[in-house]
Every structure is written in structure tokens, then in C-alpha cells.
Amino acid sequence: MNAWNPSKQELLQQTVEHIDIKRHNVVPLVEAMKSMAYSARDLARAAEIYDRMVRDKDCGIVVCLAGSLMSAGLKQVIIDMIQSRMVDAIVSTGANIVDQDFFEALGFRHYIAEEQLKSGMFDGMLREHGIDRIYDTLIDEEELRICDETVKKIADGLPPRPYSSRELIQEMGRYLVDGAAAEERQAGRLPHQAGESIVQAAYQNGVPIFCPAFSDCSAGLGIVAHYHERRGQAKTSFDSAKDFYELTQIKLHNPVTGLFMLGGGVPKNFAQDIVVAADILMAQDEGKHEYPEMHKYAIQVTVADVRDGALSSSTLKEASSWGKVDTTYEQMVYSEATIAVPLIVGYAWHRRGWEQRKARRFADLYAEEPISLGAG
Secondary structure, eight states: OOOOOOOHHHHSOSBOOOOOGGGOOOHHHHHHHTTSOHHHHHHHHHHHHHHHHHHOTTOEEEEEEOSSOTTTTOHHHHHHHHHTTOOSEEEEOHIIIIIIIIHHHTTOOOEEOOGGGGGSTTHHHHHHHTEEEETTEEEEHHHHHHHHHHHHHHHHTSOSSEEOHHHHHHHHHHHHHSSHHHHHHHTTSSOSOOOOOHHHHHHHHTOOEEOTTTTSSHHHHHHHHHHHHTTTSOOOEEOHHHHHHHHHHHHHHOOOEEEEEESOHHHHHHHHHHHHHHHHHHHHHHSSOOOOOOEEEEEEEEOOOGGGOOTTTOOHHHHHHTTSEEEEEEEEEESOHHHHHHHHHHHHHHHTGGGGOOOOOGGGGGGSSOOOTTOO
16 A cells, blocks of 8 residues: 655655754844734744843843754754853753754754655654654664764763763763764764754853753663663663752852743753752751742743643743742743744844853853852
């Protein structure tokens, strides 16, 4: 019935290209959307809030990434945000950071699927070719295995102990910057041409990246192999409590914070919960509740339906009942991220408030013992 059976090479032809917000001044378009209705007006307000966030000299900006965003062409947007001091910390799913961004940093690419592949009727054929599908995007499974092996190699080279995801992602950034990746290419184990990378840009600009569910990606697969090989020996492992503790240090160090959330899930919950965690730590140290500031700004771009009671779809107003998000500058944008995010970020980038913004380099917080509570 499904006689169409192209070769693997024929299927992996056209690469996904990452949108460059610097080339498209969307300010007039977004400003025109202010006088429209529905999601257009919501998006325009979100763009204004993000621009306000960037211009607020006291605000630490945390960006949350959920869903397959880097494979879809948003990688360069996040890199531009890092390099333009428009983000101070990132909380993400592991897939975005490892399987997609680090994967491309090793020289691999994501590919555009032909229209008929979206039907799902040819997924068996794709599996026979060793090709993975994300809706209309294709990935070479053999190349993903190399990504897994690279993470294992990095873990193998570390002193065996529990690490936060931030520490391990920092080591991945070091691997890309210090020449280790170039040595792998010269030895023929990686492609010769690598792309720009969120992991590398974050490492170079002092932007910490947290992946609270780090096992759920290539990093987890690499660590599983590391564990298996080192049965009965000391191992490198993930420490999710350390992740949460380190992320909370940002709120304690920088009381004024803003969230820009792409999707929901674990990154959204962890980033919102640092307000509550900071409250607990301050009460533990001071013996009383000081109630840290809620997130002053919050934007969420999502297509999730609020009626299922899930965290991904819960509104930012609902989060205020938990003491997490202030409602003065909050905006839900019900849109798919590849449409909304280039407009929101492009608006703020071309308004150029970032030019007067200082880099916070929150990654430097972890060079010594955690800061004392209430500092800032």
C-alpha cells in the first residue's frame, strides 16, 4: 500500500534553518498588532513586557525552554538573546540543550520532512532507515548515538561524584571551546563543520543552563552507558536537589526576576518554584518568613489547554495564588512558539534596550560556596 520508499540520503536532504531575528525588524508589525484583538494583542503586550524586562536594570531574566524548539529553527534566537545580554539563566528540557543544540554543535543537523511524512503512515519506513521524526523534522539516529557517546566521554573524564545539570552542561561548553571537539573532528569522529551553539554561547557569557529532568535526553543515555561500564566503581551522576538549590541562589542573589517561558512542563515549574524555595531557605536561616519578591515579570507562550489542570497550561494569574508570579506584568500568549517567539524577541532586540544592559554572569555565583541569604 505504501510503495514510496526513498533512500536515507534522499530523505535527509533539506536542513532546518534557524531564523535570524537581527535581519528582520518586526517593531512596526508588533506595534500595529497592539490595535488588533485576540492573540495578536496578547503577543504585542508580551513583547512590551519583555522589552520592559530587558530595560529594568535590577531584573534577572530567566528563560524556560520546553518542547522541541531548537530542532524547529529557534536556536539562533536563543544564541542572540545570550550574546545580547537579554537572558541571565536558562531552565530547559534536556532535549533542547543536548539532543538538539549540543547535537548541532557537534556538526550534525536537523532535516525538513516531506509533507506526506507528517501523516505517520511512513514511520515504519523511517525506522528501517534509522531516522527519527519530530512532526515535520527528521534526525539521523546514528548521529544521535554519537551525541550520546560524546556525553559519556565527557562524563568519563570528570572526577566521579554527583553533579548538577548546570555543572555538566558547563563541561559540555568547555568541551566545545577548549579544542576537544576540534580534536574529535580531526580524528574523523565528528563532522568537520559545526554550527553556533547555545551551550557554547552560555559557557562563554556566564549564563548558567539548568535541565532539572536531565536524564530524559541524550545526557541520560550517555550516563546510563557510563553507569553500566563502571559497575562497582565510583561514578558521575546527576543531583537534581543541587540543581534546585543552585537555581534558587539566583533568586536570593537577585531579588527582582522575570520569566520568559516557551512552553511549560518541568522548566516552568522549577523556575516558578524558586520563589517558594527562597522563602523556605530564608525562613530556615532567619527563623521567620521574609517572603521574597514574586517574579516581577512573566510571559508564557503555549498552546496547552488550561482546562486539564496541568502545570503546563496553568495561567500566570493562577501562579500568583501560590505566591510565585506578580500579576502587574504577566501575559499568556496562546500561540505556537516558532511563530510568537521571533516576534516577541525580535521586537525587544530591535528596540535595543539591551545595549545599556550589563551582563549578570550568574554562572560565576557557583565558583565559590553559595552566597549568604538575603544578599543583593
